[in-house]
Amino acid sequence: MLIVKKFGGTSVGDKDRIFNVARRIAEEYKKGNEVVVVLSAMGKQTDILLAQAREINPNASKRELDMLMVTGEQVSVALMAMALDTLGIPAISLNAYQVAMHTTSVYGNARLKRIDTERIQNELEAKRVVLVTGFQGVNKFDDYTTLGRGGSDTTAVALAAALHADACEIYTDVDGVFTADPRIVPTARKLEEITYDEMLELASLGAGVLHNRSVEMAKKYGVQLVVRSSLNLSEGTVVKEAVKMEKMLVSGVACDKNTARIAVIGLEDQPGVAFKLFNHLARHNVNVDIILQSVGRDGTKDISFTVKEDDLDEAVAILERHRAGSLSCQKIDVECEVAKVSIVGAGMMSNAGVAAKMFEALYDVGVNIKMISTSEIRVTVLIDEAHVDKAMNAVHEKFSLSHI
Numbered sequence: 001m002l003i004v005k006k007f008g009g010t011s012v013g014d015k016d017r018i019f020n021v022a023r024r025i026a027e028e029y030k031k032g033n034e035v036v037v038v039l040s041a042m043g044k045q046t047d048i049l050l051a052q053a054r055e056i057n058p059n060a061s062k063r064e065l066d067m068l069m070v071t072g073e074q075v076s077v078a079l080m081a082m083a084l085d086t087l088g089i090p091a092i093s094l095n096a097y098q099v100a101m102h103t104t105s106v107y108g109n110a111r112l113k114r115i116d117t118e119r120i121q122n123e124l125e126a127k128r129v130v131l132v133t134g135f136q137g138v139n140k141f142d143d144y145t146t147l148g149r150g151g152s153d154t155t156a157v158a159l160a161a162a163l164h165a166d167a168c169e170i171y172t173d174v175d176g177v178f179t180a181d182p183r184i185v186p187t188a189r190k191l192e193e194i195t196y197d198e199m200l201e202l203a204s205l206g207a208g209v210l211h212n213r214s215v216e217m218a219k220k221y222g223v224q225l226v227v228r229s230s231l232n233l234s235e236g237t238v239v240k241e242a243v244k245m246e247k248m249l250v251s252g253v254a255c256d257k258n259t260a261r262i263a264v265i266g267l268e269d270q271p272g273v274a275f276k277l278f279n280h281l282a283r284h285n286v287n288v289d290i291i292l293q294s295v296g297r298d299g300t301k302d303i304s305f306t307v308k309e310d311d312l313d314e315a316v317a318i319l320e321r322h323r324a325g326s327l328s329c330q331k332i333d334v335e336c337e338v339a340k341v342s343i344v345g346a347g348m349m350s351n352a353g354v355a356a357k358m359f360e361a362l363y364d365v366g367v368n369i370k371m372i373s374t375s376e377i378r379v380t381v382l383i384d385e386a387h388v389d390k391a392m393n394a395v396h397e398k399f400s401l402s403h404i
């Protein structure tokens with residue numbers, strides 16, 4: 001069997017953790033399996049590197065930031081190779097350049113395009129464990145790129161797809177995918193299995209346990225994932241196309257604090273205004289999420305929408321630039337202390353009243369809803385960031401997701 005295993009930052013955070021992972025890899029290897037391992041940077045190393053960069057130059061270019069960040073993962077794979085060596089297991093570490101993991105050119109948020117598997121195949125044939133740096137790639141300029149925060153999961157899934165692996169296991173610091181982030185909702189329950197679609201929604205709505213692109217890719221290439229703990233032998237959660245269990249009404253609750261709301265007030269109430277507004281943002285790659293337009297009154301209307309907090313400054317600057325020209329409005333209002341709370345479940349498609357039940361849970365704990373957005377399998381509300389924990393717990397409880 002060919003198995004791809006990915007270990008996250010906490011799982012390789014210090015010497016003991018590195019040896020803990022090395023022993024798990026050794027066990028798999030000794031069973032006669034071919035093992036490819038993807039590692040993240042140790043502990044909070046990526047954050048530390050970014051903080052160092054900010055100290056030197058708060059406006060550092062994305063190219064240089066990527067050049068810096070990729071070092072984190074390289075440390076992990078090299079140390080792991082050394083740890084495996086002490087256990088008598090032949091291993092080799094490879095970075096994205098050595099493997100040749102080709103990505104698009106966008107620094108900081110590149111997408112994997114193609115992986116050359118020859119080097120990895122050769123190393124596996126030579127009976128070595130292959131340790132690959134997560135989160136990074138190489139673009140057409142032969143520069144390093146990174147795949148976006150949390151991107152090592154995507155490296156693992158992409159490798160599993162490219163190598164036609166028999167299994168892809170994502171090892172992390174929790175026992176699997178839970179009905180909510182167990183750090184926020186202590187009564188959250190581990191799910192035995194979850195569909196790609198539900199997991200993709202949860203991941204995109206803030207459940208950081210898996211990088212959303214990794215789920216997208218797993219679905220596209222039919223890579224079944226197991227999310228499990230690196231610290232115990234608990235079974236974990238299987239992420240796959242269809243689940244055998246009866247579909248739950250709601251399978252999870254997620255929150256995303258990296259959200260800001262922009263309100264453009266007093267726009268002209270006539271055709272083309274929304275087009276111009278969102279076209280300006282789209283041309284600068286600013287993604288817009290929940291959109292709300294007021295009823296027109298006295299020839300004017302207001303449009304509010306959410307963006308990632310990271311994109312806020314850029315979005316406001318774009319709007320301000322066009323305010324005098326094509327986008328005349330009275331005021332641009334910004335709110336940062338907001339967060340999205342979402343419920344996700346394939347079961348809600350055929351059930352009325354799911355949204356109402358969520359709103360009731362929020363009403364019960366006195367949380368005001370600022371914006372609402374829904375899809376077939378999700379309901380999202382925007383609330384004050386200060387109320388996130390209270391709201392998450394109340395909603396989770398309302399849908400009886402807690403363990404008994």
Ligand code: ADP
Pocket residue numbers: 007008009010011040150171172173174176177178179180181182183206207208209210252
């Ligand atoms: P790694 O470094 O292993 O990639 P991450 O920190 O990226 O780990 O992801 C694991 C974390 O995701 C958990 O510690 C947990 O706090 C958080 N998390 C958020 N939502 C969920 C969820 N629904 N189920 C499990 N963990 C979640």
Ligand code: ASP
Pocket residue numbers: 008009040041046047072134135148149150151152153
């Ligand atoms: N080290 C990277 C990060 O912290 C990638 C990852 O952990 O998946 O975002």
Ligand code: MG
Pocket residue numbers: 008150153208209210211
């Ligand atoms: Mg992660």
